[in-house]
Amino acid sequence: GAGVSQSPSNKVTEKGKDVELRCDPISGHTALYWYRQRLGQGLEFLIYFQGNSAPDKSGLPSDRFSAERTGESVSTLTIQRTQQEDSAVYLCASSLGTERNSPLHFGNGTRLTVT
Amino acid sequence: DAKTTQPTSMDCAEGRAANLPCNHSTISGNEYVYWYRQIHSQGPQYIIHGLKNNETNEMASLIITEDRKSSTLILPHATLRDTAVYYCIVFSGYSTLTFGKGTMLLVSP
Numbered sequence: 735g736a737g738v739s740q741s742p743s744n745k746v747t748e749k750g751k752d753v754e755l756r757c758d759p760i761s762g763h764t765a766l767y768w769y770r771q772r773l774g775q776g777l778e779f780l781i782y783f784q785g786n787s788a789p790d791k792s793g794l795p796s797d798r799f800s801a802e803r804t805g806e807s808v809s810t811l812t813i814q815r816t817q818q819e820d821s822a823v824y825l826c827a828s829s830l831g832t833e834r835n836s837p838l839h840f841g842n843g844t845r846l847t848v849t
Numbered sequence: 850d851a852k853t854t855q856p857t858s859m860d861c862a863e864g865r866a867a868n869l870p871c872n873h874s875t876i877s878g879n880e881y882v883y884w885y886r887q888i889h890s891q892g893p894q895y896i897i898h899g900l901k902n903n904e905t906n907e908m909a910s911l912i913i914t915e916d917r918k919s920s921t922l923i924l925p926h927a928t929l930r931d932t933a934v935y936y937c938i939v940f941s942g943y944s945t946l947t948f949g950k951g952t953m954l955l956v957s958p
Binding site (some may be wrong): 747776779782792825836840 | 879880881883890891893894895896898900940941942943944945946947948949
């Protein structure tokens with residue numbers, strides 16, 4: 735079946751511009767997560783959505799970062815006034831639930847390059 | 850998340866079983882063992898997970914020792930497409946999900 739879909743796969747932007755990244759989770763998955771992976775480093779948690787509950791935004795690095803999710807479907811991650819340190823792969827994942835027994839399924843990410 | 854220790858790299862001949870070990874001696878009772886793999890420029894791919902019992906799915910088998918301090922991922926018939934970095938993770942929550950260095954598995958013809 736269809737997995738997690740992210741678009742665009744690559745994005746090059748100039749410093750100071752805003753960017754919007756999109757994630758389509760697996761159908762029926764109520765939980766959605768955004769992570770960031772800098773080159774050669776591990777995953778950095780950004781934000782988590784579960785159903786109609788308030789999102790967990792504790793991982794967002796600054797107020798330039800925001801994310802929305804419409805119901806239990808598409809999510810967009812917005813980065814305003816991009817900086818060079820924002821360059822990374824942004825990964826989206828979804829899962830059936832939030833229990834430890836619910837695997838996260840990842841998309842292939844959006845590679846963001848800020849010049 | 851509990852720390853895991855994996856070998857840096859392993860080799861396997863195509864068609865043979867690949868056995869990837871992982872130590873997680875500080876795992877707590879309600880933490881699951883998960884395995885993911887990542888092929889260059891792709892997102893992490895879920896393979897299998899378990900709590901206490903051995904598990905098997907279409908991709909692999911997971912053997913967890915009785916004391917839960919270590920586990921082994923088994924790819925029964927490795928193919929060239931199984932060449933990837935394999936991550937063993939002890940999962941206690943999405944906000945602390947960490948991928949360590951993993952094991953680079955190279956499958957050769």
